[in-house]
Amino acid sequence: MNRILYLLIFLLSFNTYAQSDEEVLRTIYTQSLTNGKSYAWLDYLSNQIGGRLSGSLQAERAVQWGKEELEKLGLDKVWLQEVMVPKWVRGAKEYAYIESSKKQTTNVNICALGGSVATNPLGLKAKVVEVHTFEDLEKLGEAQIKGKIVFYNRPMQPELISTFSSYGGCVNQRYSGAVEAAKYGAVGVIVRSMSLRLDDLPHTGSMTYGNLPVEKRIPSAAISTNHAELLSASLKLDKDLEFYFKQSCTQYDDVLSHNVIGEITGSEFPNEYFVVGGHLDSWDLGDGAHDDGAGVVQSMDVLRLLKESGIKPKRSIRVVLFMNEENGLRGGRKYAEVAKQKGENHVFALESDAGGFTPRGFSFDCSDADFEQVLSWKPLFKPYLIHYFEKGGSGADISPLKTDNNVLCGLRPDSQRYFDHHHAASDTFDAVNKRELELGAATMTALVYLFDKYGTNPLPNQSGIKN
Template identity: 55%
Template sequence: MKKLLLLFLSSILLISCNQKQEKPIDNNQFSAEEKIDSTKIKTLFNTALTEGKSYEWLRVLTQNIGGRLSGSPEAEKAVIWGEKLMNEVGLDSVWLQPVMVPHWVRGEKEVANYAINGVQKNVPICALGFSIATSKEGVLAEVIEVKSLEEATALGDKMKDKIIFFNRPFDNTLIKTFEAYGGCVDQRVKGASVCGNFGAKGVIVRSMTNAVDDYPHTGTMSYGDLPKEKHIPTAAISSRAANILSDDLKANPNLKFYFKQSCETLPDAPSFNVVGEIKGSETPENVFVVGGHLDSWDLAEGAHDDGTGIVQSLEVAYLFKKNNIKPKNTLRVVFFMNEENGTKGAKKYAELAKLNKENHIGALESDGGGHTPRGFSIDANTVNTKLLQSWKKLLSPYGLHDLDKGGSGADISPLKAENVTLVGYRPDSQRYFDYHHTSTDTFDKVNKRELELGSASMASIIYLMDKYLYNNTPVKP
């Protein structure tokens, strides 16, 4: 009987705890103007979490169109989709900005294997963007494992007729996984330019991820100024395969690795940035950009990279319109084309902005996935950096604690200038490189609530930038 009574009381207590109201934001810490801002930000979050559209927009983009590599039919469909959607949201004007983009195609599915004691081991592999194909017969050669470009260079002519295997993993002690990515990605981008110069037959690279799994990660590579006759096929193998190959090489240093791929670079293709805007009510000549990149790699649906950034950027404008927020400055939403393998869309946008003498005063980019919001990175002069950091008490109730000086994003960085404030949206990055550039970057990996929280976070900082930044007179640090 006592046990039943105890169980009953525990249940009542649990229900009481679950029904406890969320602690309200303490507006007493705010000035009169900040109280207005706090209320407005809360409204943006409430709207995103109850009436948000981003998740369903993402469903259509990923499920109906899929991977959108520059120059592909899917990228063309995405442009049509983006223009139509911006018009449906009711932006004041929508247009397409022509741009020529690289057109690399993967071709048939890649194959890789090697034999140990007569037993063949198949290896998950994918070609890297801009790599050439192997011959029709494929490439078969002994393997030399290295950990860095410097170690490869030191081999010199020993690389001739060998396959060079770059196997430097992420530094998993780094909390910010983008820093770990930055510490490894040079081997993917530059490996072929180093090894091709010494007559290597090919390059294989450990996938850029902190996970250990069977999914190879693609990504762009470059031959630099290497003459065409020295170009060699380059591919990534999965992280688990890299570990296994490394162990097998220790026991069988003369093993021969085989891979075959049929990728090809075609002539540049016509495409578009998709641009829409809400005209500023007071100083329309001043422009804020919010955007992400419409293109993605071809292995999956491009959900986190960067479908989430696209739909969040448009939802900023949707949230403004839904809450009758009329920006003082022009708010421009841009779906950039070709971030993944060329940034031609970003360069064209900046080129036309300069040609048309447009006055950009700020930009926000979302290209870090659709996970839980953590904050923003700021690329601005000292005055404006401090201004944005002063908003931490308004933003921190929503988990936006990080307002650090740093980079912004590949697509808005060409707009960089002394008086232009660039901001990168920074969600939690711990899972991002599980999916980045892989066949698993699909719609089902995106959490609806996390996505909507991101939209509201972006709308909030744009609201504050629009209200305060345009009146701010930046000075040189």
């Protein structure tokens, strides 16, 4: 019986490598679209476990779930990697209102930024100064800022086609806004949510106090885009209005958590490692379906799809479910640290952390020779409407793995709707389309297959579609 089983596995593997690349990719996409697991996995992760802020009970449930699901796939190895992570708890729901100089109040929607301190138990009320940049703070100076709440109201630039570029152009006010405002004696910070959409949902995200002493740290919160517009308009009419908000968040000592790792050991080059992954943690307002439940389940399905498609990798392929990308990047750094200690040769890494929308292609951090090889594969992806192959960034969790010789890349889905949900209560399972998610998993698997088959650092004369 065992001889028959081994013969079938051998024939399946032989048949795969006898096929053209076009045929193998067609098999991968068919498997994902007709027999995919990513959507069912995401359903459980989102709806049965929920938001997975690092250090939380839900995050630890997700770790155990990830380990158990990878073990069911029959991988060669599955293990947990210890990592210490920050534990920040939001506490009771935040409350805020605008109070006019005539004492009329209007409730507005806010949420504490991750890592913020709490307000006084009775809340904080003060006059407001609106700014767009840190340069505005410098111009106003302490005389006009001290004792007030600084309201950062720089929107994402709508004219930029790349929404990630738009996000990058304004996210510093969220991350460093409290540190900068505190220099001038501000008592609190309110930041316009990082979203191109006008709605009532505040978007959280990480912030820092840098080296600011604990006693000088000021509470920081995000306000929904609709209510940012309202506050700005109200200030133009009534410069003496006040803003009240109350939040009860707490920062605790670091706690133990884990990265989840599964491996298919390479048949020819077991000491050359490929990594494919996403981050298991999420913010707590929604269930983290797009950010980054989608990347987690797509990465898991890469290994399953390789097995289901009869592909036996030459190199060792690992899926890594990273912990604590959102507020520390501890998981990505820990994985790279351990890999360096063990002398592991990571030749390729792929991350999915841009949502579960329709895949458009990849961005690559690699040599010119490797990128030329990638461009030669573009015709293979054309039938799937995958056309975006550009040099650029890869992903936060895999970035510590970068060397002069390896290839790092990031899946690039359509991004136009991503920041509608990013870090908000609307980042939920119902916002993810099954087919789009499965197309992403297949696209990732196809790239892993090609790089595994042909390797990195190709010879100068290699080009064209390979069969």
